[in-house]
Amino acid sequence: MTSSLGLIEFCIKDYNHVKNKVIQETGTNGFEMDYELVLLIYISTHIDGVNHEEEAKYLDYIFRYFRWDMGYTNGILKKIRDQSKYDLDNFKYGKKYIEFASILYKLAYIIARIDGFLHPDEKAYILNLKNYLFRTDLHGTLKRIENEISEISKGTIIEIVDNELKKHENDKLYENNNHSSNKNDSFIENNKIHEDKKEVPEPQITLEDILGKLNELIGIQEVKLEVNKLVSFLKIQKEREKQNLPVNNISLHLVFTGNPGTGKTTVARIIAEIYKVLGFMKKGHLVETDRSGLVSNHIGETAIKTREVVEKALDGILFIDEAYSLASESKSDFGIEAINTLVKLMEDHRDKIAIIVAGYIDEMDDFINQNPGLRSRFTTKIDFPDYSTQDLFEIFKMICKKNGYIVEQKAEDNVLHTINTEVNRRDKSFGNGRYVRNLFENILRKQALRLVQLSNLTRDDLIVIKEEDI
Numbered sequence: 001m002t003s004s005l006g007l008i009e010f011c012i013k014d015y016n017h018v019k020n021k022v023i024q025e026t027g028t029n030g031f032e033m034d035y036e037l038v039l040l041i042y043i044s045t046h047i048d049g050v051n052h053e054e055e056a057k058y059l060d061y062i063f064r065y066f067r068w069d070m071g072y073t074n075g076i077l078k079k080i081r082d083q084s085k086y087d088l089d090n091f092k093y094g095k096k097y098i099e100f101a102s103i104l105y106k107l108a109y110i111i112a113r114i115d116g117f118l119h120p121d122e123k124a125y126i127l128n129l130k131n132y133l134f135r136t137d138l139h140g141t142l143k144r145i146e147n148e149i150s151e152i153s154k155g156t157i158i159e160i161v162d163n164e165l166k167k168h169e170n171d172k173l174y175e176n177n178n179h180s181s182n183k184n185d186s187f188i189e190n191n192k193i194h195e196d197k198k199e200v201p202e203p204q205i206t207l208e209d210i211l212g213k214l215n216e217l218i219g220i221q222e223v224k225l226e227v228n229k230l231v232s233f234l235k236i237q238k239e240r241e242k243q244n245l246p247v248n249n250i251s252l253h254l255v256f257t258g259n260p261g262t263g264k265t266t267v268a269r270i271i272a273e274i275y276k277v278l279g280f281m282k283k284g285h286l287v288e289t290d291r292s293g294l295v296s297n298h299i300g301e302t303a304i305k306t307r308e309v310v311e312k313a314l315d316g317i318l319f320i321d322e323a324y325s326l327a328s329e330s331k332s333d334f335g336i337e338a339i340n341t342l343v344k345l346m347e348d349h350r351d352k353i354a355i356i357v358a359g360y361i362d363e364m365d366d367f368i369n370q371n372p373g374l375r376s377r378f379t380t381k382i383d384f385p386d387y388s389t390q391d392l393f394e395i396f397k398m399i400c401k402k403n404g405y406i407v408e409q410k411a412e413d414n415v416l417h418t419i420n421t422e423v424n425r426r427d428k429s430f431g432n433g434r435y436v437r438n439l440f441e442n443i444l445r446k447q448a449l450r451l452v453q454l455s456n457l458t459r460d461d462l463i464v465i466k467e468e469d470i
Contacts, residue, residue, distance in 0.1 A: 018099045020404040024462060033093045033100065035076050038062060040091070040104045042080055044111035047125045063205075069213060070205065070273045071286060088132045101133040102144075207231070210273045218398065219391035220263050226382045227267065227274075234278050252280060252354035253346070253377050255368060257361040258384030261432030264358045265319065267384075272317040275354060282352075287313035291325040294338040302334040306341040314352045323357035324367040343373035360428060387432050389420045395436045400465070403440075407465045414470035415439070443469050 015037065019030050041062060063073055083090070094104045108129055112122040211231070214224055237247050252275060256264040269286050276284025287309065294306045310318060320326075326335035346355060357364065357378065364381075368374050387395070393416050400407055407415070422435060431438065447469040451461060 014099070015103055018097065018103065022093065022097055022100070024404055031072075031075070034066070034068070034072075035079055036091050036093055036100075036104065037107075038076050039080055039083075039086070040094075040107055041111065043086055043125070044108050044122075047112070047121050064209075067209075067213070069269060070276075070284065071269050074285060088128065091129075091133065094133055098134075105130060105133055205273065205277060207274065207277050210270060210277060214267070214270050217263060217266065218394045219387050220267075220384060223263065223267060223382055223384055227271065230271075230380065231274060231278075234274075234280065238278060250280075251377060251379050253380075254354070254356045255364055255378045255381040256356055256358040256384060257364045257381060258358075259360065259386055259428050259430060259432060261430075261434035261436075262384035262386060263433065264384050265321070267382075268317060268319045268356050268358075271356070272354075275317065281317070281354065282315040285313075285316035286319055287316065288319045288321065290321045290323075291335060291338075294320070294326065294342075295334045297334070302337040303341045306338045307345065310342070310345045310349070310353065313355075314349060316353070318353060318355045320355065320357045322359045324359045324363035327367045327370055339371055339374070343371065343377070346373075346377055386423075386426070386430065389416070389423045392419045392423065392432070392436050395433055396440060399437065399440050405463050405465055408467060410467040411465050411470050414467055415443075418470065446470075 019033050022028065022033060023030050068076075091101075091104065094101045108126055112126055211228070214227060217224070234250070237250055241247050254271070256268070258264060265288065272281070272284045272286045275281040289309050293309055294302065296302045296305050326338050328335050342355070346353065357367070359367070361383065368378050396415055396419070397407070397412075418439065419436070422430070443465060447465055450466070450469060451457060454461060
């Protein structure tokens, strides 16, 4: 029989296609669908109260398969952990889109039986899920799904599960299975999953995985080099520590300089993951803020506000955008209080937090140099140069690809010309990557004006960007 992970891959091989289709129809960013997929696997591997060794591979496999960044992954895991109950209504997209429902049901079907025993709670879960997802299509789609599973697994899983379900279809587990009732829409009511709820295991992400994400970023070669130098330094310090050799004074605080949209926040997230995997930070999360998140307009409140933000970032990174705005020549400005509080907290929690301050080059130099406490702690600066015309064009093509659009050659030529014109007249407020995202969104609006005049829209109409859309 095909390996269990092979079966999982079989189930999700069409997932990206289905998700892109839903994104195009609804304008959603796809997060909720990803959440439902991970939630389905979480419930399937925990419904019997035992997280079987084979089942434990599934979440890690899914995260590796999709290569989501840590911030996105943690967002999904947090939403799962924050659920007070696991209602069937959590699968809103599964219920609405039959192709997505097929993927969810196949996953549940396989995972429930993979440990060699079909627990009563798993039987109830499968039947409830089937009736919920396919209440308007209980024959055609289900038959096709079961034929697919039977073919890929040579009948082993499907036959056992079917036989087990048939034995218990009259059991009390399935009494009053009318999903118009709120009572039976709850996994808590039917399956007592709340009694066995366990922490979702975080995926095992390696340093190579993280650096792979860094190196996949378009352009910013100098930044990649500096980050790799930082990683090499930190790795060597860890090795010296293991050999009981003296370790250099390590400052994890960084200064990012550059214009807007040059990838500073994206790289900060990657560095947060690096600090975690190398053992310098326990959580490796990123908390973003700016002057408004640290400074209050009322006496005595700025220190409190700053302390609260820092506490959220403990065991990870605090990213302060436009940090230079905290500095002021006016002694009455509360930004100075925020800086003084930050310096004290950096010392109090020196092993539990890293701070990255970001902003324009000249302004950031002035900001760091005006306070001795900052100057002694922020000793590493990484400069983020503006993107070239070709880099921005590659970013545009990447955005189109991720969102399922195809750009005609003449349209590409127009985009390249438009970007080059903006690059030649840019100043330090030029948005770089943000400009490209705005350009993409404006093109979609213009495409929409063209498409609404057409009747009987085809799939090609919806995904092709033409010259007149630019």
